[in-house]
Amino acid sequence: MLHLSILLYYLVAWGCYFQYLSEWNKYADDENVMAVTYEELKENRVVGVKNIAAFLGISMTEAELQSVVERSSFQSMKKHSEKTHGTFGEVLFRKGGVSDWKNHFSEDQNEKMDKAFEEHMRGTKLGTKLKYEVYCKA
Template sequence: MEKSRNTSDDFIEKAIAAANSMHRDELLFSYKGILYPTTICSPETFKALESFEARSDDVILAAYPKSGTNWLSQILTDLIAISQKKTPGSERSMNPEEPEPIPNLEIGDAKKFEPLSKVPSPRFLASHLRPENLPKSIFKNNAKILLVIRNPKDVATSFYHFCNGLALLPSYETWDEFFTDFMTKKMAWGCYLEYLSEWNKYADKENIMTITYEEVKENPALSVKNIAIFFGIPLTEEQLQLVVERSSFQSMKKNSDKTHGSFGNVLFRKGGVSDWKNLFTEDQSEKMDKAFEEHIAGTKLGKKLKYDLYCKA
C-alpha cells in the first residue's frame, strides 16, 4: 500500500505548490453549497464521481476531516493485505509501473476513476463526503462502510492546527477567527455537526459500522477485531497484534516520512483526546454545547459520541 500513498504524496505536493501562489480567497470553491479545497478537488471530479460504480466488496471509510481518517486507513489497508494473504506494508499494486490511484474518492482529477476501476477487489476507498454526495452505487450495491466519528471539540481543534500547517487550506491568525468559521459553516467539507446529522440517517443500516475515534484510542485491539469481523476478515492473534502495532500513533508518526513524505509532519501532530481544553474559552465551549444539542444530541450517533464524557470540562 506504500505505493498508493506515495502517489497521493506526489499529488498533494503539486497541489501545495499551486496553493502557495494563490490568494486565500481562492483556496476554497463551493459545490452544491459545500466548500472544498480548490487544488485537490474539482467540479469535474465530483461530476465523474456520480457515475462511479462501487462494488459490493469495496472496503469504504467515511470520516469528516481530522476524525481519524489516516489512522483508520492504516488499519483497513493492513486488514485488506491480510485478507489477500499478503504482509501488511508490502506493495499491492497490480503493475509496479502504474501506481494505484488515490483512494480518497473526491480527491484527484476526473481521470482517476478509470484506473480505480481496474484495482482488484477488495478495494480500499475513503471519503470525507456526506452520504447524499457519495455515489449512489455504494448504497445500491450494499458496500460496507466504516463510519468514523470524533467528538466535535477535538475535531475543531485538530482542524485548526491542520489549516495552519497546510497551504491547501486557508490559514488563521487566531483560534477565535477559526472557531467563528467552524461554527458558521465556512469549513472545507462543510459543517461537521451537519455531517453527523446526515450520516445519522444511515446509522441503522446493516452495511454501516460506526466507530468513534475515542473508542479506538481506548481499546485498539478490540476495535481492530470488531472492524475485521464487520468486513469478514479472519485474523489470528499474531495478525491482530501486528495491525495494532503498525497503527499506533507512535509507529505511524515514526514512519510518516516513508508513508506521507513532508506531509506527514502535518498529519501526525498529537493523536490524543481532549486537546480542545487548550483552546476553547468557556463561551466557545457553551456555544458548541448548544449547537450539539440542536443538531445531534439524542440521536444514535450523538449518544455514541459520549459528549458529556469527552466535551464537558
C-alpha cells in the same frame, strides 16, 4: 485557526462538522456502515480492530491482530506519516490524545460548542457514540 472555525459555524476543512455528522447519522443503522471513533480506539485498540475485522468478515490470527494493533498505534502512524500522508501528516498527527481542543477554546467557545452539539446531535445514534459528555463537554 480553532477560533476562526468557531466563528464560521464550526467549519472543518470539508464543511460544517454538525452537518457532516447529521448526514452520516442517516446511515448509522445501515448494515454496511460501521462508525468508529478515535476515542473508542484509544480506549481499547484490540477490541476496535477485532470489531472492524468482524464487520468486514475478516478472520485474523493472533499474530495478525497484534501486527495491526501495533501498526495502528498513534506513535507508529505518526512515525510513518510522511510516507503515508506526505507533508499533510504533520497536520494530521499532532499529539494523539483526546479532548485537547479544550485547551485552545475560550470559555465562550466551549459553551457555543456544547450548545451546538445539544441542538444538532443530542439523542442521535452518532451523538451517543461520540460520548460527548465524556470526551467533549467542556
